[in-house]
Amino acid sequence: MGEQPEASSHWPSPARSWSIVGLFCVAAILSYTDRQILGLLVDPIRADLRISDTQIGVLQGIAFALVYSFAGLPLGRLADIVQRxxxxxxxxxLWSVGTLLCGYAGSFWILFAGRLVVGIGEAALAPAATSMIADLFPTRHRGAAIGLFCMGMVIGGGAAISIGGAVLGIAARGGFAAWPMIGALVPWRAVLVLLGLSGVPLFALLALVREPARHGDHDGAQDRGDLRAVVAQLWAIRRALVPLVLACALMSVGDFAMLSWAPALLGRRFLLSPEAIGLALGAPIVVAAALASLGGGVVSDRFALRHGPAGRLFMAGCSAVIAAPFALIALADGPNQxxxxxxxxxxFSTVAGIAGMTANQEIVPNRARGLAASFIAFGNIMLGLGGGATLTGFVTDHGFGDPLAVGKSLTLVILPAGLAAILLFFLASRAARSLSA
Known part of the structure; x- marks a missing residue:
């Protein structure tokens, strides 16, 4: 396994460790707000830059997802060989500069370049942060700590709408007219520039964070640069690592499909207005995922104390079992359902994801934690976003040929992915148990 017994290690003080995770949570909130904010600014950007819906889709999807996924792998590796x-x-x-570039963009291609920079910058956060968290906390608190960090991602998605909308309204009323740099900007640009500038105080606070010692890193910093040795160690645990990464990615297929198409289902089939959909759907998702981020982490810590990483993965599988029936969204006969x-x-998908991410950091050697975290991010974005969001629309268009059938498409995409994830989580748990034997 990748970690030595806790009793032989010295851990930082709880106050220091939790304050660092709290700061990482704030970073995740800002990161996800910068990532999702374009969804709120679609119409003013289209009108100002005279671009199409297809180009907007590229800016929100491909321009971000591809660079985020592929940049995350070398950045995850970098987190294993330099200070995280x-x-x-x-x-x-990088993501602050990229957001500023988007705010001042005068054309589609400059905005595209800004989104690429945002994607590269944000790809650096999760691998390095989760690796640091694994060295800040022993097993009994590690899941809760990673859950707190991931809660920032959940909040960030909602913050992009709520905070962005509030700032957009203030800018539209001339509330920033006397401010330097943004006073003369149109409202959508002011929102992006303010978000970019908010990275400055965050950067200053993160600069005060001290790098924790790498627990279980008995080979030393010099050997961390030996990629062949890292690959050999990861290959040795492939029976646990591969199904774990795939299981997390398949659960994210459901996450992205639900977030992308449930609003359309409510609007098309039950005739809810966009405002009503936002009020009815946004808060329950944020509350559920936030509770799962914290509660799931705490519960997975209890499983890990008794059974190690295999216990976390067993819990993830059980959570996926409970989540699976809710993929039958096609059977819903009312908006509340x-x-x-x-x-x-x-x-329950978030609970499974938190347990899986934490186990991922425990089954790999310290020298590969950043790279292993980037595997999770790569799978979640490429398979989750690409498969969940895109495949649901494809099935609706080319399978049913009926926009009102989006609920059936959701079930046909999510249910098989969820069932496969259940099997893979249990396979990973069994393999992890054999690693610790």
Whole structure:
């Protein structure tokens, strides 16, 4: 296994460790707000830059997802061979500059370039942060700590709508007219520039964070640069690592499909207005996922104390079992049932994801933690976003040929992915148990 017994290691003080995780949570909130904010600004950007819906889709999807996924792998590796704090600081600087570039963009291609920079910067955060968290906390608190960090991602998605909308309204009323740099900007640009500038105080606070010692790193910093040795160690645990990464990615297929198409289901089949959908659907998703981030981490810590990483993975499989029935969203005959299905899927899928991410950090050697975290991110974005969001639309268009059939498409995409994830989580748990034997 990748870690030595806790009794032989010295851990930082709880106050220091939790304050660092709290700061990482704030970074995740800002990161996800910068990532999702374009969804709120679609119409003003289209009108100002005279671009199409297809180009907007590229900016929100491909321009971000591809660079985020592929940049995450080398950045995860970099987090294993240099100070992780340095990787995080570079990421904050990059995504802040990228957001500023988007705010001042005068054409589609400049906005596209800005989104690429945002994607590269944000790809640095999760691998380095989760690796640091694994060295800040022993097993009994590690899941809760990673859950707190991931809660920032959940909040960030909602913050992009709520905070972004509030700032957009203030800018539209001329509330920033006297401010330097943004006073003369149109409202959508002011929102992006303010978000970019908010990275400055975050960068300053993160610069005060001290790099923790790498627990279980008996080979030393010099050997961490030997990629062949790292690959050999990861290959040795492939029977646990591969199904774990795939299981997390398949659960994210459901996450992205629900978030992308449940609003359309509510609007098309039950005739809810966009405002009503936002009020009815947003809060339950955020609350469910936030509770799952913290509660799931705490519960998985209890499983891990008794059974190690295998216990976390068994819990992840059980959570996926509970989530699976909520993939039957096609059977919903009212908007409240749709909202409940989405919220409960989010709750148990997030629990499974937190347990899986934490186990991922425990089964790999310290020298590969950043790289292993980037595997999770790569799978979640490429398979989750690409498969969940895209495949649901494809099945609706080319399978049913009926926009009102989006609920059936959701079930046909999510249910098989969820069932496969259940099997893979239990296979990973069995393999992890054999590693610790």
């Amino acid at each position: 704090r340095t990787v995080i600081l570079a990421g904050v600087a 749709v909202i409940a299905a989405v919220a409960l899927w989010s709750l």
